[in-house]
Amino acid sequence: MHELSIVMGIVDIAEEHARREGAQSVEEIELEIGCLTTVEMEAFESAWKQAVKTTILEHSVKTIHRTPGRAGCLECAAEFPLENLYDACPDCQGHFLQIYQGKELRVRSLVIH
């Protein structure tokens, strides 16, 4: 359950920013979790429920953006959506890929009060 560590990392970031801004509460939090990360969303939700208790995120509304995977082929330069790390290039069937997008794991913004 590394999802718990991830939620704790998010709480740390939110608390630091809220404190710096002199906020009393975080009303909303906006996250980006790419589809190619190993974050399992069900595990994430249950970790969230447990870990935000008694923190500044306890009553926050959270929005999660799931960025789809995107890769470029290093052999033929095609660019295409990537669902799994083991998918081949649709043009040349090559596996030497560069991942452009889908690995994000970020706190984008907060709405503080």
Next chain:
Amino acid sequence: MCSTCGCDGDGHVISHLGQQDQAGGQLHSHTHGHGHHDHTHSLAKSHEHHPGSRVVQVEKDVLYENNLLAERNRGYFEAKEILAINLVSSPGSGKTTLLERTLTDLQGDADFFVIEGDQQTTLDADRIHATGAKVVQINTNKGCHLDAHMVMHAMQGLKLSNNAVLFIENVGNLVCPAMFDLGEQERVVIMSVTEGDDKPLKYPDMFHSSSLCIINKTDLLPYVPFDIEKAAANAKRVNPSLEIIEVSCTTGEGLSQWYEWLQSK
């Protein structure tokens, strides 16, 4: 409170085995938690929400703190010319056995140090300690992976020498440790022929982020339906630059290739 990083509170337990500490004891433990904070500012753009509320743009990587400490570990390794290797696998594939054989066979070739990650016991660390290598145990309790912060603290007790080799045996789990950079130079994923040959497809992140894959327990190939070519092909689909070495820790077959790989690093 930890003076290096200012962390406080509870968390994992680090035990230094078989080393003299100030108390002269064999085993000394302390706990550490997480309390790290950064100081980079992002532009706070304000716009309307509830009266009195405003939007703060954060744009911060959730693993930022871990990655920062990993870079710090890496810098330390580079300065001391230490080869740090993160060993990952599912439970029971033979990480500890491989380490035992390696430490015994290569005794005297280099200074070896080991950090053992385990959820509960010191069993693995005891096995490593028996080979004469210097070992520190990290018990992650419920945690299913090591992180850079744990490794940083584990190293403080190890007194690593220059030009040493440091093996970090991660918790047996192919999912969680994939996300956590420890500052290692090489990540080695170990699978065994008693597992499915589709492992690389089921846990692609681990194979994607490793530089070497060791396929262990080849002595059992006659008894299991494992297709070694298929396993290697699957691993290459995920990571075409992955090197693959087949070994049996029981018979010793293939181990010389692993030792050559170590030598080359």
